[in-house]
Amino acid sequence: MEIICVGNELLIGKVVNTNASWLGKRATSLGINVKRINVCADNVEEMAEVFREVIARKPNFIVSTGGLGPTFDDKTLQGVAAALGVKVSVNAEALRMVKERYTEYARKRNVPEGDLTPARLKMATLPEGTTPVTNPIGTAPGVRVDVEGTVLFVLPGVPIEMEAIFEASIAPLLRVASGDMRFYEKSVFADNIFESYLAPMIDVVMKANPFVYIKSHVKREEGRPHIELHFSTSDKPAEHPEVKVEKAAAELSALIAKAGGKLYASSPGALDVP
Amino acid sequence: MEIICVGNELLIGKVVNTNASWLGKRATSLGINVKRINVCADNVEEMAEVFREVIARKPNFIVSTGGLGPTFDDKTLQGVAAALGVKVSVNAEALRMVKERYTEYARKRNVPEGDLTPARLKMATLPEGTTPVTNPIGTAPGVRVDVEGTVLFVLPGVPIEMEAIFEASIAPLLRVASGDMRFYEKSVFADNIFESYLAPMIDVVMKANPFVYIKSHVKREEGRPHIELHFSTSDKPAEHPEVKVEKAAAELSALIAKAGGKLYASSPGALDVP
Numbered sequence: 083m084e085i086i087c088v089g090n091e092l093l094i095g096k097v098v099n100t101n102a103s104w105l106g107k108r109a110t111s112l113g114i115n116v117k118r119i120n121v122c123a124d125n126v127e128e129m130a131e132v133f134r135e136v137i138a139r140k141p142n143f144i145v146s147t148g149g150l151g152p153t154f155d156d157k158t159l160q161g162v163a164a165a166l167g168v169k170v171s172v173n174a175e176a177l178r179m180v181k182e183r184y185t186e187y188a189r190k191r192n193v194p195e196g197d198l199t200p201a202r203l204k205m206a207t208l209p210e211g212t213t214p215v216t217n218p219i220g221t222a223p224g225v226r227v228d229v230e231g232t233v234l235f236v237l238p239g240v241p242i243e244m245e246a247i248f249e250a251s252i253a254p255l256l257r258v259a260s261g262d263m264r265f266y267e268k269s270v271f272a273d274n275i276f277e278s279y280l281a282p283m284i285d286v287v288m289k290a291n292p293f294v295y296i297k298s299h300v301k302r303e304e305g306r307p308h309i310e311l312h313f314s315t316s317d318k319p320a321e322h323p324e325v326k327v328e329k330a331a332a333e334l335s336a337l338i339a340k341a342g343g344k345l346y347a348s349s350p351g352a353l354d355v356p
Numbered sequence: 357m358e359i360i361c362v363g364n365e366l367l368i369g370k371v372v373n374t375n376a377s378w379l380g381k382r383a384t385s386l387g388i389n390v391k392r393i394n395v396c397a398d399n400v401e402e403m404a405e406v407f408r409e410v411i412a413r414k415p416n417f418i419v420s421t422g423g424l425g426p427t428f429d430d431k432t433l434q435g436v437a438a439a440l441g442v443k444v445s446v447n448a449e450a451l452r453m454v455k456e457r458y459t460e461y462a463r464k465r466n467v468p469e470g471d472l473t474p475a476r477l478k479m480a481t482l483p484e485g486t487t488p489v490t491n492p493i494g495t496a497p498g499v500r501v502d503v504e505g506t507v508l509f510v511l512p513g514v515p516i517e518m519e520a521i522f523e524a525s526i527a528p529l530l531r532v533a534s535g536d537m538r539f540y541e542k543s544v545f546a547d548n549i550f551e552s553y554l555a556p557m558i559d560v561v562m563k564a565n566p567f568v569y570i571k572s573h574v575k576r577e578e579g580r581p582h583i584e585l586h587f588s589t590s591d592k593p594a595e596h597p598e599v600k601v602e603k604a605a606a607e608l609s610a611l612i613a614k615a616g617g618k619l620y621a622s623s624p625g626a627l628d629v630p
Contacts, residue, residue, distance in 0.1 A: 090571060093390040095381025096586065099373050107369025116367040121393035152552040153572050154559055201555035240574050278426040281475035285428055297364060298427050300514050312370065
């Protein structure tokens, strides 16, 4: 799977890309491997280029976020259409979804529903040959595109809307596609040891535990480095991956203790720090 | 400029990519346009592919983060070497930097300096034809690569090290490259108005203020949408861009007020909310 996030606010650092980390975590937990995250501007040519490139790499899934709303800078569907080489036109099913939402808002807040303005019509204007996907809590529907064996979902950028569409319409598909793989992880924290001394120990433990991926993360607090060791694997529950992860963590912990390192079950700063 | 962030932890959503937002914000504030952020795994072939693609797009600058440490999964310099089609070898200047850092650590903490292990030597092993860049606070030097008119900086992923190298060695270059452009921004918050009604108002104000970019962001709290309107421009201080931003904000605020929308100088939840 690849992720595409559209939005100038991400490029100028006004917004931290929590949509990408949320999607990465959820897809990983469903046993799907996320290979790349691509962030680009609210510009039709630039996003068309990104969509074209990502589609050409033929991932099983692509999920994009951002640029589906009613304002002029919401251009993702134009970008997708340009990437696919198709036109956009009003989609009857999407139009029904958008209208329904405004009727609901008007009833709830006791305000006039208002006209189907060009800005509202815009949210029902999809690349031809694509399918709207219900947005359980917002106005702009998501869009599903099937292209060259890849399933592309185009989602809005508002986090709770993006998450709601993902859970309702995408997560079940990913779980089936992964063959019910799950992601298991564990962290151990170490201090009083150079990361450069840890490197050969990690090599030894990874060779003895080929299904477990170990990554060290240096964290600095109050001028002293401490290291998080993160153990992870993706596997079917029946293969007892949690046992494999625990075994690797225990082996590396023993090597660190032998070399004089201090170990913590959680990050220093938490309760178990001496 | 483009940003490349290397690290499985970003793809599995274990870590939120604050390095990208920090770099995006700093580069933007220095008048540099960030066009893309690319995130990839700790895998030599995959990162080589990303570096090759980004170099082929010929941005003025590329800044990468992550994968410069001593452990096996720190592979960015191998990825860069593969992208450039060169070998890696021990760089004398980088080796001096790494040694100096371990001497310093040992003195400060009163521990043995230790040998120049393969893991330590690794941090001084650079793609041939590249230049180490001083890391003011950590062990692994950054690396500067000049390739096809692009200046590529390869930085570590530990935020305070990445930021320190950026401020010391990259920020001054970016300021010169942008011709002392600066970034100006202002936000206005609105409520009691549909984003779809705002869309045509934003169109009018953007046409009257062609140098100011306006973007609306929907934020949901307690089930009611409220909208942030973000006004920004990049310009030389002598052109008084702050006046242009204020003028656009005032014009749009007037239109919103006329349509019955409520305006706030800061986000609802802050002090000025009625």
